[in-house]
Every structure is written in structure tokens, then in C-alpha cells.
Amino acid sequence: MFPPSFDYHRASSVSEALSLLAELPDATLLAGGHALLPRLKNGRAEPGAVVDVSELPELIGVDVGSEATVVGAATTYATLLETGTEAGDADEESDAGGSVGDPTAGRSVLEQHAPAFLEATRAVGDRQIRNRGTVGGNLAEAHPESDLPAAALVADASVRIRGSGGEREVAVEEFLTGAFESAVGDDEIVTAVRIPHVDGWDGSNGGDAEENGSDRNEPTVDNGGAYVRKTHPTSGYAMVGVAVRVGIDDGVIASARVAANGVADTALRLSSVETALEGIDVTTEGVGERVTAAVENAPADVPEATRRGDVHASAEYRVSVLPTYVERAVRAAVDSTEAGSDGGPDSVGDSAPDSDSGRNGRRDQQGGEPR
Amino acid sequence: MSEHQISLTVDGERETLTVEGRTLLVHALREDLGVTAPKVGCETSKCGACTVELDGDVVKACTVLAVQADGKTVRTAASDTEDDVRSVVTQQFHEQHGLQCGYCTPGMVLTAADLLRENPDPTPSEIRASLKGNICRCTGYTNIVRAVESAASELEGTAAVAGDGGKTAAVDGSAPEGDD
Structure with a gap:
């Protein structure tokens, strides 16, 4: 060809x-x-x-600031994973990550603030593709089954776009306008993806430190995240992919972001699931059942008119397995938090059929049959 | 249609050639330069038969324009190598019978060597995950995984790979997991 x-x-x-x-x-x-x-x-x-x-060069690089990480649009997945997982110098300089007993010690800034985004990046394509494909290209392509869009949504990320009239910044929700359609015009260029840092995130505004006035020296949120998907073995894309970010305060899910790829024309937030998750105590008996109940209505968050199916998997199928994958992602996200990793009486992750080991392990599962 | 004169180093040789803008790197290597280690397989960046190293990174040469390789260094599985990692991987594909028809092998060897340089002591599942972008229709992968594990054991403690390994050659014929 x-x-x-x-x-x-x-x-x-x-x-x-x-x-x-x-x-x-x-x-x-x-x-x-x-x-x-x-x-x-x-x-x-x-x-x-x-x-x-x-x-x-102006489009390549990972700039870890005090309030956000800005990833150049032409940064490859591999470069993001390499630089995004280095336990950051920026962290030490801003004196943000070093307090004694800090659950996030040893994690890089992005691992603390956008773990689902890193996991989704790790899930893209394969080794060779990650060496070549770019973060900005991924979002600009707006492939409905691609891995990054849902992860960008739960990270509250935004996309910087430059045109002849200057640069603007668009929230990912507004950036993704349809299947293979985005807000970037034919005569414009995506220059960067901005991922806000979430310490101080209280779930009410999804904002970053600069907005809510707290600073990163006093992390108030036990933050966790995960990306789980069901991949089509031929296309390599996600028939269903779910990104989750949770903030846990005193053992309770104080805030949740849940978004899905593959089930609709664009990646989308599952807002009723988010609401249902908030308030769940992850340290007591029965947390598994509570999470299961919270994700049950995930299909209702996917408007009928936007549902996506193809020769590989019908829209009905994708939506029917969605709760299963949401549940797995939520469990993995909770497990990645300090509260969730305590291994309490009913650790939510115990029954999660994780295919790989470790917090950084890939969670690319094939076994997911609908319940 | 634009034409471009490009210069690149291929397996140690400096090459200058003229390509169309649309020419794919794998075609330039095979058709223009006669470098046939990278194979043309699916041509859709799925199968990995065309894998080459471009400035040290493994990439699929069917999804890179030749003109984009201007000024860069390409290495294929056929290059003479002072690279101990790849030599050992190649040898172990032979020893462990990690191939049958051999069409996927040049890509497999490069990707496996790339993995071992980054992670000298991979688990079988890490090996399988790393070779996700290299498809083999013959072997069922078991001997390929075994070859990479043997190469890791062989390389343990050598200067060619980072870290000290602590490798045990747990040869494991388990089924592929997780991925496609």
C-alpha cells in the first residue's frame, strides 16, 4: 500500500x-x-x-510546574512515560512532596496528580507505536476508541490550540466534538495538553491549586486513579475503556471523576456514577457491594443517540459491559490510594481480576464478560 | 508531488538518496537501498515485521515517511553489531528455536533487545506485553518468550544491560495473557 x-x-x-x-x-x-x-x-x-x-522543539517536552503539568503536543507517549514517572525534581524544589509519612512519597508529580492519564498512555498501542505517536496527535485525532480522551477528561485536562489569531485553551470536554472531530480548526495546531495538579481538589470545582487557594505543600486529598479497558484484539483500540480518578478524605470518597471511551461518539463523563460514588466509605465492610451498586447505572450516562457500535462490538454490547469495566476501574483507583491500599477488612481490590501486577501494571483485560 | 534528497545512516553506512514525500521508510530501505531485514507485513502498523531502530528507538518503518528519517540513524536486525544485547537475543532465538518461517524475526529481535536494554530482568508477562506489536503466525510465542528469557539470563551481570538482574531463568510456557 x-x-x-x-x-x-x-x-x-x-x-x-x-x-x-x-x-x-x-x-x-x-x-x-x-x-x-x-x-x-x-x-x-x-x-x-x-x-x-x-x-x-517548542511542541516537545513535559513541563512540570507548580500548578499544572504541560505536555507538548508532539511529545511521544514514550517520552511522557519516561519523564512523567521520574520522581520529580520540581516536587522537591517546591518542597511539596517530602513531608514525613507522605503517602505520595516516591511518586512523580504526574503519578500523584494524573495516574489514570499515565496508565492510559501506557495502554496505547504497543512499544513501537508509543515511541512514535504523540499525546497531542492522539487528542486531535479524537478517535472515539482511543485511550487518552477519557483519561484526559478525568484529569480535568485542557488543550492549547494556536491559530493565526493567537493561542486559546479549551477544556477536553469542549475539545472533543464528535467521532474524529475536535475543536481544532483546519488552520490551527494543538500545541499542548495542560493537566492541572489536584492537591486541594475538593470535588466541588475540579479546579487546581490556583483556583481554590490551597497549595501543594499541604496535600488534602488522597488521590488515586486507574484506566481499565477491553481491547479489541485486532484493532488494538478500546471497545470499552474507563478512566477513574478518586479523591479520598478520611476514608470516604470525597470526589470522583469517571469517564469512558469506546461507548459513544466521544469520550464522556459518567456523571451519575460519579455522584453515586461520592460518600462511599472505602475502609469499612461492604465497600465492594456499595461500589457495585454505584456503577450499575453507568449506561444511563451514555445518551442513546451518541452510542457507538461497529462490526467488532455492537453498541448494546459495549453499554452492557460498561458497568463491569467501570467497577474494575473504580476498584483499581481506590486501591491505588493510601486509604485503599491499607488492606482493610474488605479491600475493594481483592476480587478485581487484575491481569498484571503492581500499581503501574497494565490493566488490559480480556476476560470481562457482563455480569 | 515533492521529491527530497535525504541522507541517513543505515546499519553503519552513510546513504544519500532521493525519495518522494510519500515514500515509506520501509520501502526506501528495501527497494532503494536493498536493506531487506525489515519486512513488509501488514503495512498498517499492527504486525511489527518492519520494525527498525530510528535514532535508537524501535519504530514501525511502514508508518514513518522516508523523508522523516533524513539525518537520522537507522539500524536493522541485519546490522553488524557491537551491541551485545541484540547479538545475544539473536543467538537465543536460534538456540531456543524462537522462529519458524522467520518473517517476524528481525522485528522480534529488535523489539526484544529494546526491552532488555530497558528492563534486564523481565517477567514472561512483561515480555509478552512488550512484544504486543510484533505478530508471529508460526510459533505460538512460547519459544520466543523463552528466547528472550534466555537472553536475559545470558546477559545477566554483563555491562550490556543496566542493573544487576538477579535473574532466574524461569522458563514458562504459559498462555498469552491480557493483550491481543
């Missing part, structure tokens, strides 16, 4: 790339290439020009 002919341009800066997009007829962007090149080969895209931004 050969791609059709096109003119190839390697941009030397984001501004040059923007000019090229504006000047050249039918121009499209190339970053990691794992969306565009297959589409060129199978005839679903025939651009006149391809503008390569994959090596622009």
Missing part, C-alpha cells in the same frame, strides 16, 4: 507551520503519523500537502 502523492514540508516552527497550513491547498498536519499514514494508505485521506511538526 502506497500513500497517494503529496507535497511534504517540514516546518521549522509553529508559526511557519501555521503559515503553511494557511497557504497550501488541502494541507494537513503530520506528527506521529499513526493516524494520518494509515489513512493515506487506505485512501481515506488525500491531502495536497503534509506539514510535518513532529520535531518542533
Whole structure:
């Protein structure tokens, strides 16, 4: 299979790339290439020009700030995993992670604040694809079965977009407008993904430290997260993928973010599940049953009109297994918190059929039959 | 249609050639340069037969434009190597019969070596997860996993891999888990 002919341009800066997009007829962007090149080969895209931004230094890198981590759009999954899991210097400099008995000690800033995002990144494709594909490209592609969108939703992430008129920042919820459709215009470029740090997150605003006034020196939330999916063995994409972030306060789920990939035209938050999870005490007997009850109505959070099915898995099937995967993700997220890892009388994770070991293990399960 | 003169190092040789913008790296390597270790398999970045190292990272050469490799270093499984890790992996694929038809082998060897450089003591499930992007239609993977484990044992304590390993060669023929 050969791609059709096109003119190839390697941009030397984001501004040059923007000019090229504006000047050249039918121009499209190339970053990691794992969306565009297959589409060129199978005839679903025939651009006149391809503008390569994959090596622009201004689009590459993981910038760990005090209130947010900003991931350059052309940062590969592999680079994010490498730099995002280094127990951060930034943390030490801001004196945020070193207190005695800190449950998060030894975890990198992103592992503390966006564990589900890292897990989803780890689940993307395979080793070679993670070396090439990019974080910004993933979100801009807006593949409904891709792993990152749900994880970006529960991280309260936003996407930075630059056009001729300047840069704007769009929340992921507004960024994902449909299957393979996003808020980035034909003459614009996704420049970065911003992941707010959540210490002080109280569940009421999902905001970051700068908004709610607390600072990261006094973590108030025992934060955990997970990403669990059912992968189609041929496509490699998620038929159902669920990202969860929980904040636990005094043993109780104080706040929850739950989002799913694969079941609808876009990744979407499961808000009734979030509400039902809040208030669950994870340290007492019966937590398993309470979580099971809380996730039961997950299908109701997926509007009928947006439900997605294909030759691999019908919409009915995807929605019917959704609660199972939500439950697994919630259990794994709770287990990743300090409260959940205490191994209390009824540790929620005991019955979770986790396919791999460890907090950083992949949770890519195939066994999930509907209950 | 644009044409580009590119220069790259392939298996230690400096090469200069002219490619179309649309030319895929795997085609440039095989058709223009006669470097046939990377195979053309699925051409959809699923099977891993075309795997090469591009500036040290394993990538699928069917999903990289040749022009994007301009100025870079490509290494294939056929390169003469001072790389002990890959030599040992290759030898162990032979010793453990980690191949039948051999079509997937160049990609398997590169990906496995990449894993061992990062994690010198992988578990069988880590090996299987790492080779997710390399499909074999012959072996059933058991001997491939065994070959990677043997290579890890062989490399234990050598300077070629980081860390001290503490490896036990637990040869395990368990079924693939988790992934496709």
C-alpha cells in the first residue's frame, strides 16, 4: 500500500507551520503519523500537502510546574512515560512532596496528580507505536476508541490550540466534538495538553491549586486513579475503556471523576456514577457491594443517540459491559490510594481480576464478560 | 508531488538518496537501498515485521515517511553489531528455536533487545506485553518468550544491560495473557 502523492514540508516552527497550513491547498498536519499514514494508505485521506511538526522543539517536552503539568503536543507517549514517572525534581524544589509519612512519597508529580492519564498512555498501542505517536496527535485525532480522551477528561485536562489569531485553551470536554472531530480548526495546531495538579481538589470545582487557594505543600486529598479497558484484539483500540480518578478524605470518597471511551461518539463523563460514588466509605465492610451498586447505572450516562457500535462490538454490547469495566476501574483507583491500599477488612481490590501486577501494571483485560 | 534528497545512516553506512514525500521508510530501505531485514507485513502498523531502530528507538518503518528519517540513524536486525544485547537475543532465538518461517524475526529481535536494554530482568508477562506489536503466525510465542528469557539470563551481570538482574531463568510456557 502506497500513500497517494503529496507535497511534504517540514516546518521549522509553529508559526511557519501555521503559515503553511494557511497557504497550501488541502494541507494537513503530520506528527506521529499513526493516524494520518494509515489513512493515506487506505485512501481515506488525500491531502495536497503534509506539514510535518513532529520535531518542533517548542511542541516537545513535559513541563512540570507548580500548578499544572504541560505536555507538548508532539511529545511521544514514550517520552511522557519516561519523564512523567521520574520522581520529580520540581516536587522537591517546591518542597511539596517530602513531608514525613507522605503517602505520595516516591511518586512523580504526574503519578500523584494524573495516574489514570499515565496508565492510559501506557495502554496505547504497543512499544513501537508509543515511541512514535504523540499525546497531542492522539487528542486531535479524537478517535472515539482511543485511550487518552477519557483519561484526559478525568484529569480535568485542557488543550492549547494556536491559530493565526493567537493561542486559546479549551477544556477536553469542549475539545472533543464528535467521532474524529475536535475543536481544532483546519488552520490551527494543538500545541499542548495542560493537566492541572489536584492537591486541594475538593470535588466541588475540579479546579487546581490556583483556583481554590490551597497549595501543594499541604496535600488534602488522597488521590488515586486507574484506566481499565477491553481491547479489541485486532484493532488494538478500546471497545470499552474507563478512566477513574478518586479523591479520598478520611476514608470516604470525597470526589470522583469517571469517564469512558469506546461507548459513544466521544469520550464522556459518567456523571451519575460519579455522584453515586461520592460518600462511599472505602475502609469499612461492604465497600465492594456499595461500589457495585454505584456503577450499575453507568449506561444511563451514555445518551442513546451518541452510542457507538461497529462490526467488532455492537453498541448494546459495549453499554452492557460498561458497568463491569467501570467497577474494575473504580476498584483499581481506590486501591491505588493510601486509604485503599491499607488492606482493610474488605479491600475493594481483592476480587478485581487484575491481569498484571503492581500499581503501574497494565490493566488490559480480556476476560470481562457482563455480569 | 515533492521529491527530497535525504541522507541517513543505515546499519553503519552513510546513504544519500532521493525519495518522494510519500515514500515509506520501509520501502526506501528495501527497494532503494536493498536493506531487506525489515519486512513488509501488514503495512498498517499492527504486525511489527518492519520494525527498525530510528535514532535508537524501535519504530514501525511502514508508518514513518522516508523523508522523516533524513539525518537520522537507522539500524536493522541485519546490522553488524557491537551491541551485545541484540547479538545475544539473536543467538537465543536460534538456540531456543524462537522462529519458524522467520518473517517476524528481525522485528522480534529488535523489539526484544529494546526491552532488555530497558528492563534486564523481565517477567514472561512483561515480555509478552512488550512484544504486543510484533505478530508471529508460526510459533505460538512460547519459544520466543523463552528466547528472550534466555537472553536475559545470558546477559545477566554483563555491562550490556543496566542493573544487576538477579535473574532466574524461569522458563514458562504459559498462555498469552491480557493483550491481543
